[in-house]
Amino acid sequence: MSDDVILRMENMVKTFPGVVANAGINLEVRRGEIHCLLGENGAGKTVLMSTLYGLYHADAGSIIYKGQPVQIRSPKDAIRQRIGMVHQHFMLVPTLTVAENLILGQYRYWQRLSQMERAKAEIRRLGEEFGLRIDPDAVVGRLSVGEQQRVEILKALYHGIDLLILDEPTAVLTPQETSQLLGFLRELADKGLTIIFITHKLEEVMQVSDRVTVLRDGKDVATLNTAETSPRELARLMVGRDVLMEMPERQGEPGEVVLAVQDLCVENERGLRVVDGVSFEVREREIVGIAGVAGNGQSELALALAGLMPIHSGEVRLNGQVLREWTPRQVSQLGLAHVPEDRHGMAIILPFSVSNNFVIHSFGDEPFSRHGFLNFSRIREYAQRLVREYDVRLVSVDDPISSLSGGNQQKVVVARELNREPRLLLVNQPTRGIDIGATEFVRQRILAQRDRGSAVLLISTELEEIFHLSDRILVMYEGKIVGEVPPDRSLLDKIGLMMAGHRAEA
Amino acid sequence: MDTVWIAMIPAILAATWRMATPLIYAAVGEVITERAGVLNIGLEGTMLLGAFTAFAAVYATDNLWVGLLATLLVGVVVGLVFAFFTVTVKANQIIVGVALNLLGLGLTGFLFRTLFLGTKNAVRTVPVLNIPVLSDLPVVGEMLFHQNLMVYGTLLLVPVASFVLYKTAFGLAIRSVGEHPRASDTVGISVSGIRYAAVMIGTALTAIAGAFLTIAHTNQFVEGITSGRGFIALAVVVFGRWSPKGAFWASLLFGVFFALQLRLQAMPDLAIPYQAFQVLPYAATIVVLLSLRGRSHAPSALAIPYEA
Incomplete structure (x- = not known):
């Protein structure tokens, strides 16, 4: 394995009762790149990444991370391996403050929450460094969706990560927030962070990624350099056939109310x-x-x-x-x-x-x-x-x-x-x-x-x-x-x- | 007539805190359980088991500490069983709670009749702390400075419970597990571990609430001695908005009705049947619950088993 490969997942299999979610997927991600996982709903993207994050246990397959074979049994293992994940449905407790959400799970149970001030200072420092300014005392449930997503990313950064997984992060954002996020991810990648970006939107792949792996029906279909592909090719790989992307013209004029x-x-x-x-x-x-x-x-x-x-x-x-x-x-x-x-x-x-x-x-x-x-x-x-x-x-x-x-x-x-x-x-x-x-x-x-x-x-x-x-x-x-x-x-x-x-x- | 009423006020006030005490122990315990997302409606049964255990243990050993320790132990075991069915087996929490209530009523009744029927069954009680001079203060003297130790215990319990819930990592874990168990899971918190602990703390405190009835408030066990206090404690949790301090004040409110009811029954010149007054605390419960709209303060994951 060459030095610049941070993660290799080999022949990953995961089945649920009646469904084969991952039917032997191979994935190779290089250090410091933004790697898109593209596929339709049900293609197995989220399951694959949830396995990497320890939420699911694969039936078969191996994960080689930073050159070592690793077993990730729980999210705690993933955090220990410096892997972070921003889920499609935010994993934030809405009734807690930003700071409380970030320190959640970081203390032993019998400990007093005495280090809150230090945690808040750290949050502010990270916010400054990455341009994610958020008030640590704000209650998460009162923040906008875009802000909550920033808190999720901040949480991953606070835990300390080398690899960040984002699951359909733009689904809840306005176009402006989306382009802000994509720009920000590019900055993070330039600082050396590796990013895996799950999406089913072709434009986003073209806009943000260095490389893209297309999944279909639980298998990896192709891994391509983004610069060398086109939306049409990606759509065909994703669906398995040519897609009609135009809609017919309307006939007739509107009538009664x-x-x-x-x-x-x-x-x-x-x-x-x-x-x-x-x-x-x-x-x-x-x-x-x-x-x-x-x-x-x-x-x-x-x-x-x-x-x-x-x-x-x-x-x-x-x-x-x-x-x-x-x-x-x-x-x-x-x-x-x-x-x-x-x-x-x-x-x-x-x-x-x-x-x-x-x-x-x-x-x-x-x-x-x-x-x-x-x-x-x-x-x-x-x-x-x-x-x-x-x-x-x-x-x-x-x-x-x-x-x-x-x-x-x-x-x-x-x-x-x-x-x-x-x-x-x-x-x-x-x-x-x-x-x-x-x-x-x-x-x-x-x-x-x-x-x-x-x-x-x-x-x-x-x-x-x-x-x-x-x-x-x-x-x-x-x-x-x-x-x-x-x-x-x-x-x-x-x-x-x-x-x-x-x-x-x- | 007026002077009779005024003369009654100190006694009513004193009885208010005393009658609120079992509600406070049980409700604070249930606050902790529910904040972790588990709804234990088996408070009545747990309280009865605690009441009987305390009574039997003090009867056998004539030692109050042994009584309290035995009560705690039984409370923890009841919690362990409840948590096994609701957290591990993921059974419906209402059903398990109902079963617990039936078990508490049936088991304590059976054991009491088998072991104690016909015996002279009075036990030693938790001593009263009488603070001289202060307890002679007008109006509030008796309430604040002439109570048994378990009543004063609530002054320790409420701040400690608040501290644990809001100032420790354990409390943060409890609150997060009750709101968004999956988020807690993804940062490495054991959802079932926290829920087991929260359930056992809740049942232990509820058992203590039962013990108060048999070794502090009175000196004997009677079948069904809790007479619905476990259910009122559930209402107290809602009315107190799932916080220990709220549970404290809500319990006092219900305590007033219990105290009034006791006093009014004892008024010889009222031509109203005493049963009418006995209804007071329960009627108050219904009115209070009706006056609370929605459940916007309830933990989001309350009564929902967590599927990993």
Whole structure:
């Protein structure tokens, strides 16, 4: 092994019940480089890195780190080996301060926390050195997502690391925060830190990495020098075939107003106003996209429109009818179809069969039941028809939906909702966590729904998705709509600023 | 009539702290358990086991220290069993808690009838500390300066529990495990180790709360002597917002109702059945819990087993 290789993972295998997450992956990372791990959801990136960090135990394979074979049984071992990881879901305790989070696990249990001042001084010093200024006494839960991520990186640096793993770090950031982060990572690498960067976004790979390893279906497909490759090649390696990246043009002009929202306010269970005076309209044959960083009121807006959260004040008109304290069922009878953000919590019932999940709204109606008795053969036929139409890959519609991949589960949800031929289609994060093939399919179907005449309200934190599908884009920040823009890619910077709270100048 | 009431105030105040004492021990223990993310609703059963153990041990040895040590031991063992089922086996914490309550009630009743029925069963009690002069102060004299040692013990317990929870690495680990066990795991904290410890501390203190009833407050064991105090302690934890100091003040609030209830029962010229007053502390519990909205102060991982 040459001197400049810091990490070599050989033939890594990790299986979970029913799933092979890593099927013999090889990875070689050089000292001081930024190495991207690129792959679709479910390709095995996070599992591989979680194994390196001691969260999972590999079934087979060896890890050679700094020239020595190592056994990493727990995160504690990883920290001892000077490996740090910034997880996709932050590993910070929200009720504790920044300083408390950083010293967590660093003391023996019987010790008094007497060194807090020294820890805070160290945090300030690191902050100065790396330009990550954070108040050590701030409570983590009150920081913005971007700041919390800085705390995570700071925590790794505080523990002392030579290798930093970042798992999809840009998923929660605005474009400006993303470019700030990427610039900062480059600085860290220049100081000699080795960085492994997990992502499924091609632009980020091109922008930040020295080398990239592409994973597909639990195997490493290729390791390339970033300078010698192209996004198109990477996409092909990642998916295993050529990807259609263009979407068809819209046909026809918007028609009547289907959804009219006027000064809508929604309060969460803590009484905070999470949707604050929002007004907009969605017309027939129109897709309105709502962009914004996660947690700025989009979820609550969607839930309120679907009748799942009380409307505090304001008016919502669907097909001219005023919604007020309506149940989800009443809203859906008015022509709303809802593809919710929380697939497992809201859209499907995991242990139920695929066919039962298809009739979740309508099992009580003819022809699926008569006189209170379910007609199983009708339900099965219906499910099989939709499975064919929407290309859901499964063994049998009688299997529990939990046995399907995320992408196929989402296809079931989309098929169920679209088949109701809604007047208004409300889709929230329709392609989160699903593979490129299914993403493309779902997006095509949403466009087809618009061309059929539906009004579509699309909520997504993926700007790329918003640009692809929307006819108009509204940007939400802290519960307010801060501006409207056309889907013109030259306005990306402007949208980024609006997502960070800068109002659009008139 | 007015003078009768005024004359009662010192006694009511003194009884308030005394009646709050078992709630304080149990609730502070439960605060520590719940801050680590484990919900032990088996306080009533644990308290009964502690009450019986203390009584039996003092009866047998006539030594209060032996009584307290035996109570602590039983408390720790109960915690070990509870933690085994809820942390290691990851059983539903409510179910295990209910089982613990039933076990406490049944086992102590059985053992008491088998071993003590028909005996003259009074035991030595924890001595009262009477501070001369000060205890003769008007109104507050009796409350502050004429109590048994276990009542004064709460003045030590609450600051110590606060110190452990907020100023030691162990306390930080407890709080982090109850909020975000995975984050704690990733920095090398043993989630199950911390939860075992927090559960055992909780049950040990709860057992002591039971001991107070049989070897300090009274001098005997009666079946079901806790009469719902374990459940009230659960309400105290919520009302005290999961902090030892909060549990202390919330316990005193409930103590007032217990004290009032005792006094009102003893008023001969009130034409109200005494059962109506006995309801007071329990009715107060319901009112207090209804007045608290949501559970925004509860540890996020409360009652959720940790899957590594």
